[in-house]
Amino acid sequence: xxxxxxxxxxxxxxxxxxxxxxxxxxxxxxxxxxxxxxxxxxxxxxxxxxxxxxxxxxxxxxxxxxxxxxxxxxxxxxxxxxxxxxxxxxxxxxxxxxxxxxxxxxxxxxxxxxxxxxxxxxxxxxxxxxxxxxxxxxxxxxxxxxxxxxxxxxxxxxxxxxxxxxxxxxxxxxxxxx
Amino acid sequence: xxxxxxxxxxxxxxxxxxxxxxxxxxxxxxxxxxxxxxxxxxxxxxxxxxxxxxxxxxxxxxxxxxxxxxxxxxxxxxxxxxxxxxxxxxxxxxxxxxxxxxxxxxxxxxxxxxxxxxxxxxxxxxxxxxxxxxxxxxxxxxxxxxxxxxxxxxxxxxxxxxxxxxxxxxxxxxxxxxxxxxxxxxxxxxxxxxxxxxxxxxxxxxx
Amino acid sequence: xxxxxxxxxxxxxxxxxxxxxxxxxxxxxxxxxxxxxxxxxxxxxxxxxxxxxxxxxxxxxxxxxxxxxxxxxxxxxxxxxxxxxxxxxxxxxxxxxxxxxxxxxxxxxxxxxxxxxxxxxxxxxxxxxxxxxxxxxxxxxxxxxxxxxxxxxxxxxxxxxxxxxxxxxxxxxxxxxxxxxxxxxxxxxxxxxxxx
Numbered sequence: 001x002x003x004x005x006x007x008x009x010x011x012x013x014x015x016x017x018x019x020x021x022x023x024x025x026x027x028x029x030x031x032x033x034x035x036x037x038x039x040x041x042x043x044x045x046x047x048x049x050x051x052x053x054x055x056x057x058x059x060x061x062x063x064x065x066x067x068x069x070x071x072x073x074x075x076x077x078x079x080x081x082x083x084x085x086x087x088x089x090x091x092x093x094x095x096x097x098x099x100x101x102x103x104x105x106x107x108x109x110x111x112x113x114x115x116x117x118x119x120x121x122x123x124x125x126x127x128x129x130x131x132x133x134x135x136x137x138x139x140x141x142x143x144x145x146x147x148x149x150x151x152x153x154x155x156x157x158x159x160x161x162x163x164x165x166x167x168x169x170x171x172x173x174x175x176x177x178x
Numbered sequence: 179x180x181x182x183x184x185x186x187x188x189x190x191x192x193x194x195x196x197x198x199x200x201x202x203x204x205x206x207x208x209x210x211x212x213x214x215x216x217x218x219x220x221x222x223x224x225x226x227x228x229x230x231x232x233x234x235x236x237x238x239x240x241x242x243x244x245x246x247x248x249x250x251x252x253x254x255x256x257x258x259x260x261x262x263x264x265x266x267x268x269x270x271x272x273x274x275x276x277x278x279x280x281x282x283x284x285x286x287x288x289x290x291x292x293x294x295x296x297x298x299x300x301x302x303x304x305x306x307x308x309x310x311x312x313x314x315x316x317x318x319x320x321x322x323x324x325x326x327x328x329x330x331x332x333x334x335x336x337x338x339x340x341x342x343x344x345x346x347x348x349x350x351x352x353x354x355x356x357x358x359x360x361x362x363x364x365x366x367x368x369x370x371x372x373x374x375x376x377x378x379x380x381x382x383x384x385x
Numbered sequence: 386x387x388x389x390x391x392x393x394x395x396x397x398x399x400x401x402x403x404x405x406x407x408x409x410x411x412x413x414x415x416x417x418x419x420x421x422x423x424x425x426x427x428x429x430x431x432x433x434x435x436x437x438x439x440x441x442x443x444x445x446x447x448x449x450x451x452x453x454x455x456x457x458x459x460x461x462x463x464x465x466x467x468x469x470x471x472x473x474x475x476x477x478x479x480x481x482x483x484x485x486x487x488x489x490x491x492x493x494x495x496x497x498x499x500x501x502x503x504x505x506x507x508x509x510x511x512x513x514x515x516x517x518x519x520x521x522x523x524x525x526x527x528x529x530x531x532x533x534x535x536x537x538x539x540x541x542x543x544x545x546x547x548x549x550x551x552x553x554x555x556x557x558x559x560x561x562x563x564x565x566x567x568x569x570x571x572x573x574x575x576x577x578x579x580x581x
Contacts (some may be wrong), residue, residue: 016439017181017566019418021396023440023445026410028475031452032460033395033403035388036467040494041515048519064530065523081404086498088408093502095409096416107503108423115507122423122507124515126497127521129483133494134522134532138469138477140487141495143476144509145441147469149448151542151551154471161480166488170430173488177427182570186563189446196453197556 012100027149034081037146040089041133042082045069055078113176121176136161193257200271222236223298225285225310228340231323231347233256242282243312246297247289257287257319265297287319288310324348387461412499421499423491423507430488432576435569442562449555473536491516 014022030038045116052059054057073080097103109118133139136158138147146163147155184285200361217223233241234257243260252262263273277284284301286294287311292310301309312319321327326344386392390400418440421427423493428434466479487493492511500508521527544554 005489006473013436014414014417015181015437016418017185017443019414019436020443021185021447022414023411023418023444024451025450025565026407026414027444028455029410030404030407030468031393031448032455033389033407034400034447035391035552037448038495040408040498040553041432041519043513044494044512047462048516051516052520053525062412062522063523063526065526068493068576070577080402081401084401084404085408085542086495088405088410089412089415089495089498090408090502092409092412093416093421093499095410095578096504097421098414100417102421103503104414105493107508108500110424117476118507119510122451122490122492122510123494123514123517125486125488126511127518128514128520129490129511129565130486130515130520131495131522132479132482132484132518133515134519135475135478135529136483137472137475139483139495140441142491143469145445146448148445150466150468151544151554152469152471153470153538153541153543153546154473156543157471157473157476157520158483160475162484165481165484166430167484169488171484174431177424177491178432182563182566185443185566189450189559190563192454193552193559196450196457196552197550199457199552200550266388300552 002101012155025129027146030146031149032086036081037142037149038085039082039138039142039146040086041104041130041139041142042080043086044130046073046083053077063139110177112178117176159174201332208262217302223289223295223302223309223311224313225283226313227322227345228347229305230257230285230312231344233348241284242276242284242299244284246278246286246293247286251289255316257316260287263297266295268300269298277301277309278303279308280373282306283308283310285310285312288315290315290317386443386457387455390466392462402487411495412502415496416503418497419509421503421505423505426493427491427494428578431450432572433578438569439566446555446559446562448539449558453551453555468469468540468542470540471538472534473538475533475535478532486518564579 013019016063027038028051030036049066052063052066053070059071061067069077105120107115107118111113129139136143136160138144138155140162143155144159187348188215192231230241230243232238241259243257243261245256245260248264248266249262252260256262261274261276267273284306286297288297291311291314294315298309314322323344326341326348329341388394390397393401415421417506420440421435425434425436429437432524452461452463452466456463483493489510490497490507492508492514494515497508497511498501501512526533547554549557
């Protein structure tokens with residue numbers, strides 16, 4: 001960042017506005033190429049369906065969740081746009097991490113809590129988010145960000161719900177972050 | 179602060195430009211010339227006046243007649259339930275809703291079929307479905323429906339049935355002379371099949 | 386003209402390959418903007434780090450303007466671009482659950498992959514949680530299927546529902562976003578925290 005503050009050492013991140021413009025361009029490219037926006041939770045869904053059908057082949061019939069998925073996606077459930085995109089995300093994040101020297105195996109947590117507590121919260125948050133993303137038909141990338149770019153009402157509503165709820169509960173979780 | 183100012187400087191003008199541009203400025207032509215030619219050759223856009231009359235009599239809500247002549251002519255005489263869209267204003271934004279839907283059948287008509295056909299070609303090329311042209315236009319309508327000719331006694335049964343139907347229709351539509359009606363209608367024209375051009379499937383998205 | 390895959394200008398496999406490349410760009414930009422750090426992500430809710438707000442809205446507006454201008458120049462057929470459907474009940478319910486998950490876990494699926502890619506163990510655990518959450522949803526699907534399918538309003542655009550044109554709505558959003566950015570910069574100055 002350009003300003004230097006006495007008490008704050010800034011890690012070398014992109015200027016957020018520049019990052020935003022670049023993100024917008026990536027999203028634009030996705031819409032131009034594939035006619036759809038970015039996303040993430042759908043890739044998790046593909047993964048779950050793959051694992052579930054491998055472990056329990058009868059679930060294709062017994063589980064309506066799996067059945068509906070297979071009906072709309074013929075072929076290998078992992079061969080979807082989102083799965084390939086998320087693999088790319090892993091590579092891209094890694095590249096950026098290397099270039100910026102941010103590669104480090106660690107648990108990132110506020111100094112006020114233990115790293116175990118952080119992991120428990122991460123797991124809990126993940127479970128909730130995974131559940132919610134299926135219910136809301138998208139996560140912040142797919143529903144909120146991509147939805148906003150195409151002016152989708154549903155995307156906008158989901159975004160307001162996510163951020164509104166997070167703000168509402170922020171007070172109760174403040175000890176974990178600040 | 180500074181980057182925010184640069185950002186504002188850049189996106190506000192862009193926003194102003196895009197806000198000033200009317201919606202639906204660019205609606206690409208969706209049919210290739212070859213497809214268009216095929217439709218013109220097979221004359222699929224024509225709908226027989228009997229069919230329209232039948233729908234009018236039955237008060238079929240899916241019918242939407244569109245008069246493409248001048249306002250004077252429209253006010254002098256128009257078919258029941260018809261709306262007026264002069265051909266010069268066909269591409270205007272206010273009428274997009276009329277065409278951009280899959281529920282109602284839009285039937286253009288003019289005095290002959292010339293202007294109505296022009297309207298059909300334009301709207302068809304924009305990719306709208308459910309668009310038809312009244313066969314023979316108003317000229318034929320008057321002859322066929324309003325004042326149907328009694329067929330010769332040597333004509334086929336079909337001709338007679340058609341005549342009966344037309345008489346009935348013209349009565350219901352308030353025109354022409356009175357005559358006996360036959361009870362059933364053997365030659366109701368088949369309801370035009372609403373053809374769907376294979377719509378390009380949108381990519382699945384979300385998540 | 387775009388979208389390339391829908392107009393069949395590129396094959397399905399090319400589309401998937403491009404998805405991979407686009408993903409690389411996505412991951413790179415996210416990580417470079419700091420979205421691989423859960424503490425930065427959660428910062429928007431406490432005022433000490435507003436990067437989420439700035440990047441998110443700038444990104445949405447850039448893409449929105451880009452799409453509208455592409456449509457204007459005839460480079461893309463906007464009718465063929467996917468617009469997220471609106472299922473009112475599940476959109477709100479899902480959003481609430483996700484919001485809670487966000488403030489707890491400090492990640493969302495996309496950013497958790499970024500975090501995992503640079504070695505953040507909490508991000509990896511978050512991903513495990515995601516799998517569990519999705520499986521949970523699938524397992525009990527029959528119980529909430531009705532809620533999931535309720536109130537399908539089709540796929541309306543915000544501008545349509547407000548009776549505005551897309552361009553006018555974009556302009557309004559730009560003005561609102563710039564106002565929010567101003568507030569965000571103020572908040573960051575007011576609630577500074579040490580760097581992480």
